[in-house]
Structure formats: C-alpha cells, structure tokens
Amino acid sequence: MELLLILFAVLLVGVALSKVLKAKELIDGLKGVDEEPISNSEIKTNALGLLIFGFVFFALLIAQIVGWDKFLLPSAASVHGAEIDTLMEVTMILILSVFFITQGLLFWFGFKYYFKPGVKGFWFPHDNRLEMAWTIVPATVLILLVTYGMSTWDNIMNPKNEPDLNIEFVSEQFKWTARYAGVDQTLGEASFALYGSNAVGVATKDAMIKRIGECQLSIKGFVADSVRLEKLIEEGWNKDDKLDDVESSLKNYRANIVRLNRMLDHYAKFPAKYDAGKDDIVINNNVVKIPKGKTIKFQFRSKDVIHSAYFPHFRAQINSVPGMKTEFTFTPKETNAEFNEKAIKEGKVYLKTVRDEDKNIISQVETPGSTGFILLCNKICGASHYNMKVYIEVVEEKEYDKWIASQKTFE
Ligand SMILES: [Cu+2]
Numbered sequence: 001m002e003l004l005l006i007l008f009a010v011l012l013v014g015v016a017l018s019k020v021l022k023a024k025e026l027i028d029g030l031k032g033v034d035e036e037p038i039s040n041s042e043i044k045t046n047a048l049g050l051l052i053f054g055f056v057f058f059a060l061l062i063a064q065i066v067g068w069d070k071f072l073l074p075s076a077a078s079v080h081g082a083e084i085d086t087l088m089e090v091t092m093i094l095i096l097s098v099f100f101i102t103q104g105l106l107f108w109f110g111f112k113y114y115f116k117p118g119v120k121g122f123w124f125p126h127d128n129r130l131e132m133a134w135t136i137v138p139a140t141v142l143i144l145l146v147t148y149g150m151s152t153w154d155n156i157m158n159p160k161n162e163p164d165l166n167i168e169f170v171s172e173q174f175k176w177t178a179r180y181a182g183v184d185q186t187l188g189e190a191s192f193a194l195y196g197s198n199a200v201g202v203a204t205k206d207a208m209i210k211r212i213g214e215c216q217l218s219i220k221g222f223v224a225d226s227v228r229l230e231k232l233i234e235e236g237w238n239k240d241d242k243l244d245d246v247e248s249s250l251k252n253y254r255a256n257i258v259r260l261n262r263m264l265d266h267y268a269k270f271p272a273k274y275d276a277g278k279d280d281i282v283i284n285n286n287v288v289k290i291p292k293g294k295t296i297k298f299q300f301r302s303k304d305v306i307h308s309a310y311f312p313h314f315r316a317q318i319n320s321v322p323g324m325k326t327e328f329t330f331t332p333k334e335t336n337a338e339f340n341e342k343a344i345k346e347g348k349v350y351l352k353t354v355r356d357e358d359k360n361i362i363s364q365v366e367t368p369g370s371t372g373f374i375l376l377c378n379k380i381c382g383a384s385h386y387n388m389k390v391y392i393e394v395v396e397e398k399e400y401d402k403w404i405a406s407q408k409t410f411e
Pocket of ligand 1: 307308377378379380381382385386388
C-alpha cells in the first residue's frame with residue numbers, strides 16, 4: 001500500500017512538471033522567444049551520458065549475475081539433470097555473448113558517431129553480403145541449438161532401460177496424492193468413476209462393487225429429495241433450480257453405475273489389469289520417500305484442471321492433464337543430506353523463514369545449503385495453488401524398503 005502511494009506521488013510530480021514545462025513553452029511563444037537550437041556541447045554531453053548509462057547498466061547486470069548466483073538451484077540431483085544443466089549453460093553463454101556484443105556496440109556507436117559539425121554521415125543503404133551474413137549465421141546457430149535441445153529432450157523422454165519403480169501422482173485442487181505400484185511394480189487400472197472415498201480411483205473388483213453400492217445409496221437420497229421438491233413446487237414454492245440440480249446429480253450417478261458395470265464386464269475379460277491395483281499403495285501425505293540410484297517412472301493424472309508436476313532439483317517437469325496420463329522418468333542420484341552438502345560446497349544459499357510464536361514471519365535468513373527436494377504445481381490452478389507441494393525424501397534403498405513395507409496396500 002505504501003509503495004503504491006509513493007508510486008502515485010511520483011506520477012503526480014511527473015504530471016505537474018510536464019504541465020509547468022508546457023506553460024513555459026506557451027509563455028515563451030507569447031513573448032516571441034525562439035526555442036534555442038541544441039548546442040554542440042549539449043550533444044556531446046548527451047552522447048557521453050548514454051555511454052555512462054551503458055556502462056552502469058552492464059556493471060549492474062554483471063553484479064546481479066555474479067552476486068545472486070548463490071540463490072540459483074544447486075546442480076541437478078538426477079542423472080539426466082546434468083544434460084539439462086549443460087544445455088542451459090550452452091544456451092546462456094551463447095545468448096549472453098550475443099547480448100553483450102550487440103548492446104555494447106549500440107551504446108558505443110551512440111557515443112562514437114554523435115553529430116559533429118562538418119562531418120558527414122556515410123550513406124550505406126544496402127549490402128547483400130551483409131544481409132546474407134546476418135541471416136545465415138543466426139539461423140545456423142539457432143538450428144544447431146534447437147537440434148541439440150530436441151535431442152537432449154528425446155534422450156530424457158525415451159529412457160532405454162525399464163524403470164525399477166513405478167509411482168503415480170494424482171493432482172487436484174489443491175494437493176497431490178501418490179500411488180506406489182506395490183510388489184508387482186504395475187499400477188492397477190484407475191478411473192474417475194471411482195473417485196469418492198477412493199482418493200485416486202483405484203479400480204479393483206471390490207472397489208468397483210463398493211462404489212456401485214455408494215452410488216446406489218446416493219441415488220436413493222436424490223430420489224427422496226426430488227419427490228420432496230416436487231411436492232413443494234406443487235404447493236407453490238420456488239424450488240425449480242434445486243430440482244434441476246438434484247435431477248442432474250441423479251443422471252450423473254446413474255451414468256456412473258452404467259460405467260462401473262461396463263468396467264466389471266471388462267474386468268471379467270482382463271482381470272490382471274485390475275488386480276494389479278490390489279497391492280498398490282496410496283499415500284495421502286505431503287512427504288514421500290524414494291530410493292537413491294533407482295530409475296523411477298512417474299505417471300501423472302489430474303482430477304480437475306491442468307496442473308504441472310515440477311521437480312526443480314531433479315530438472316523434471318510435465319503437465320498433469322485431466323483425461324490423460326503423462327509420464328516422466330528420472331533417477332535420483334543423491335540423498336537429501338548429500339544434496340545439501342553439495343549445495344553448500346557450490347556456495348548456494350536459501351532463505352530460511354524465522355517466525356515468532358504466533359507464526360508471524362520475523363525475518364528471512366540466508367542459510368547455506370538447500371531447502372530439500374519438492375514436487376510442486378507449476379501451473380496457476382486456483383487460489384491455493386501455492387500450497388500444492390510434496391516434500392520428497394531421497395533415501396538409501398534399505399531405508400526405502402523399510403518405509404514402503406510399513407505402508408498399507410490398497411486392499
Ligand atoms: Cu497449481
């Protein structure tokens with residue numbers, strides 16, 4: 001609020017100044033005073049000012065790049081992440097060199113070629129060789145860069161080896177629910193028709209039968225509601241909208257039962273696909289563990305809108321889209337403790353929030369190391385989007401085995 005007021009005040013001062021200058025111009029006009037032509041020394045001062053501005057601008061930019069590097073992410077914590085880091089470095093070196101050369105020349109030429117009396121500008125309308133050069137060189141560089149980027153993407157998205165582990169994350173406003181594939185390492189079928197008490201809609205036979213029961217119970221309730229509402233409407237109450245809602249819910253629940261029965265028919269033909277879900281482990285918690293050094297295939301589904309699964313430390317990101325499955329495979333190569341140590345070695349810091357007893361933020365302290373691994377939503381998906389986080393603990397295989405064995409399977 002304070003900042004807004006200050007900005008507003010600055011704006012008003014600017015408007016006032018421009019009005020004063022305008023008034024002076026008008027008065028000069030009335031007095032018959034001619035506007036003074038710009039003198040040579042003014043032109044020189046302006047040119048020098050531009051050069052100084054250029055220097056200060058570059059100095060600040062370099063100071064920011066060097067000074068704030070400590071806030072950037074530490075080097076990747078996944079095997080493929082190193083490739084992304086290299087791609088990023090190559091791209092940044094290329095674009096920054098072009099930026100410094102072209103912008104440096106822009107400021108320098110502005111100074112070197114300022115107007116001097118008696119010196120004529122060189123008329124240089126067109127040169128085919130020059131046109132060719134500045135078309136072909138950037139095009140070639142871009143083609144090489146894009147090809148390099150696409151081949152890196154291809155390597156990452158098409159891993160040659162089968163994954164050791166299959167994990168699913170289901171997104172919804174505003175949380176992630178994880179499902180581990182269990183002993184068989186196969187994620188069982190899942191469907192939105194089973195959402196309810198079944199958080200990610202795992203479609204085992206029992207779950208389908210249970211869901212049909214739940215739907216029938218809901219339908220009973222809605223039928224009773226609609227009878228009651230119709231009676232009220234007959235008595236002259238304005239309940240038409242309510243009745244429409246109830247009828248549309250009835251339609252949905254009936255359609256869901258048809259859907260579930262169709263799935264049961266399908267189950268009779270391909271039971272294995274559905275039975276695979278029996279040993280799946282659903283983890284409704286914002287902390288999950290994964291083992292170090294294992295290749296993990298992550299699958300994503302969404303219950304409502306488009307979310308984006310972003311694992312910044314592992315250099316992985318993919319959208320989580322309603323009605324389809326997306327996936328990303330990576331291999332974590334460091335435990336949380338190892339990653340933190342590496343971050344300290346690389347001179348990275350993070351801002352640690354200090355709060356008082358009432359949880360008010362007092363300050364943020366620069367602390368060496370890293371916050372640790374997270375999965376977060378990287379698509380603005382609604383009011384509590386910022387809350388969609390899962391803390392990921394990368395642990396040694398033994399610890400992971402112990403942890404996963406202590407979790408309940410779906411059945
Ligand atoms: Cu979001």
